[in-house]
Amino acid sequence: MAAEPVWSVDPRTGKPREQVAVEATAEDVDRSVRAAHEVRESLADRTVRAAFLRTAADLLDGAHEQIVATADAETALGPVRLTGELARTTAQLRAFAEVVEAGSFLDIRIDLPDPGATPPRPDMRRWKIPLGVVAVYAASNFPLAFSVPGGDTASALAAGCPVVIKAHPDHPATSELCAGLLRGAAAKAGLPEDVVVLVHGFDAGVKLVRHPLVAAAGFTGSVRGGRALFDAAAARPAPIPFHGELGSLNPVVLTPAAVEERAEEIGAGLAGSMTLGAGQFCTKPGFVLAPSGEAGDRFLDALAAGVAATGPAVLLDHRMREAFVAGVAARAALAGVRAPVAPGAGDAHTVGAGVLVVDAARLTGSEGGSGDHHLLLEECFGPVTVVARYDSRAQVTEVLAGLPGNLTATLHIADAADDEDAAPFLAALTPLAGRVLVNGWPTGVAVAAAQHHGGPYPATTSTSTSVGATAIERWLRPVTYQSTPARLLPPELRDGNPLGLPRR
Structure with a gap:
């Protein structure tokens, strides 16, 4: 069966603009996830990750006119709104580069041995490591800040996780354009382009959350769609975290x-x-x-x-x-x-x-x-x-x-x-x-360390935020090394703090 075409549609007229892609088949999704999984170790160097995020922001800013024109043609949100959204998007990327460099997100905690404690305490060293491939589901109403180059993508990459992004059908041309810029930024930073992969299609989204090599997912959309994907994530043989933003009365x-x-x-x-x-x-x-x-x-x-x-x-x-x-x-x-x-x-x-x-x-x-x-x-x-x-x-x-x-x-x-x-x-x-x-209005969501963009169900499916520095925590898990010889420890956990990281 031939792959279904993906059309860019003008919401002002309801008429198709152009065909920009085809819907991903099951085989396409599998190849995309495996490609991202194969290059996950390339994101291990925090210096390279930070450079990648800044390069991505620079390339997006450099393509400002093309991005805004394409997004406006597909969403009718207007150049003024989209210009502001693009600025927010690139600011997020640069903010996460700073988070990566600072290193506090690793949450390093070291307890030295104490045989006299009750019970006796061994040498214990805890930090956080990336989960693996993250599936990102782009939002309809924010074609930039909550879509291909948006907060879920930026925070996952900052955590050291490659991303496979399911484009939203309302702005496929914008998605292709931004994905190309992110992949180009990866290459300029010395990373494989497949740290960012884009797929299209409803069925592709379902297959993506069920793929055994996908380790977590981030979603922004409707209660109905988000709940279906959340249930699919929970029904896997090995369930995965699903951080969904579904709906809010505010x-x-x-x-x-x-x-x-x-x-x-x-x-x-x-x-x-x-x-x-x-x-x-x-x-x-x-x-x-x-x-x-x-x-x-x-x-x-x-x-x-x-x-x-x-x-x-x-x-x-x-x-x-x-x-x-x-x-x-x-x-x-x-x-x-x-x-x-x-x-x-x-x-x-x-x-x-x-x-x-x-x-x-x-x-x-x-x-x-x-x-x-x-x-x-x-x-x-x-x-x-x-x-x-x-x-x-x-x-x-x-x-x-x-x-x-x-x-x-x-x-x-x-x-x-x-x-x-x-x-x-x-x-x-x-x-x-x-x-x-x-005494304010909620439609302004600042990108800040103290921000929390989430809430009780159905606002979100987890207690995490999708905006602000702590959004990175969604894509990490803690690991403790106990009584481990120094030569086997990662540099982040060794005595003397050779990398100069924040530690407790």
């Missing part, structure tokens, strides 16, 4: 004092955050608990005005557009739901942003809420947010208790120190997310 709670103080500012800020990138950010604030009353009305008016001023948006593909239109229609049809700005279809290729409003009592079962009202507590991918109007602190905590896990949770409080709702609401939000913000 709740926001507004205290009455905050809304009284700056209703219009909060409304405008929310409008900008929830429509950013056509509402296709994984950190889009999709659910808001706002107080009833006059100040809450002012907030809602400002939010509606900001959203209404947003023009029609092109989503990443027509399948996502259809899912958005159907999703908002189902939510708007629920009893008690009203739409100050109705979300839905624009023309044949666009959608309009919107706001849905419901009384919080509908979500607690105390005011005739139906079983279908759970839809309001599920992510709807695209430019829409749900505002639930509450009457009491108890209502807020009851609604929050019914939410799934999230990447982020946001609290807006009054600047005054006497906002009595601040502490209890923060306590109620903390169990729900990996990043909790106060």
Whole structure:
């Protein structure tokens, strides 16, 4: 059977642009994984790894115009957004080069022997080593920062793991372009090109996670797709770690004092955050608990005005557009739901942003809420947010208790120190997310050592982060050498610390 072609499609028209590849067969996947596995030892030298990551960043920056033009043609995200995303992508690569050079990620711990301890302690030396080949599943909504040259790839390579990347079908030409630049960077750094391998196709993605030489996987995408791959990873004869980012509602709670103080500012800020990138950010604030009353009305008016001023948006593909239109229609049809700005279809290729409003009592079962009202507590991918109007602190905590896990949770409080709702609401939000913000918006995710981009299921399938320096920890495992002669120890663990690494 001939391999299926892979087409680049223009989301603004729905028309194919060009054929850029063919879908990988089972044999292609096997060859790709084995090729990456064969060259894994080439990444052992940390100096070479760091040089490779910096070279990759330089080559990507050098191809800025071509990358941005190609990605825009396939995603309709726009040159401004994509320019910023490319800068973020290359910054990640350079940041991980610094992590590699610093060496603290090795987490070296040495316990010298102590025969007098109870029980007696032998000589023990612990560090972390790379897992092996990592499967990376590219995201639809970030064709650069969470795709071929993105955080999963950068952190896996930094850990010393070769990668086999499953391209996302929404941006195959961008994927091919970036993969070629990464492979070229490997060659310039003196590494085999097969430390980075790219494959295409749905079946290839399934076969990849099941391949016996794949040691771990990183995924960013839908709950349905991610859960299927997670289950496949767990069902292997030798299960592997699967670090999946699946979906997030990213709740926001507004205290009455905050809304009284700056209703219009909060409304405008929310409008900008929830429509950013056509509402296709994984950190889009999709659910808001706002107080009833006059100040809450002012907030809602400002939010509606900001959203209404947003023009029609092109989503990443027509399948996502259809899912958005159907999703908002189902939510708007629920009893008690009203739409100050109705979300839905624009023309044949666009959608309009919107706001849905419901009384919080509908979500607690105390005011005739139906079983279908759970839809309001599920992510709807695209430019829409749900505002639930509450009457009491108890209502807020009851609604929050019914939410799934999230990447982020946001609290807006009054600047005054006497906002009595601040502490209890923060306590109620903390169990729900990996990043909790106060008086900000979650759609900016800084690449920093203290960052955590993850959260309770279904936000992610593990407790790890996919952004920031500690993302490297996903692709490492600890090993302890006990009573091992010095001549057999790796230099990192020898007495005298010959490599000058951070050690405990």
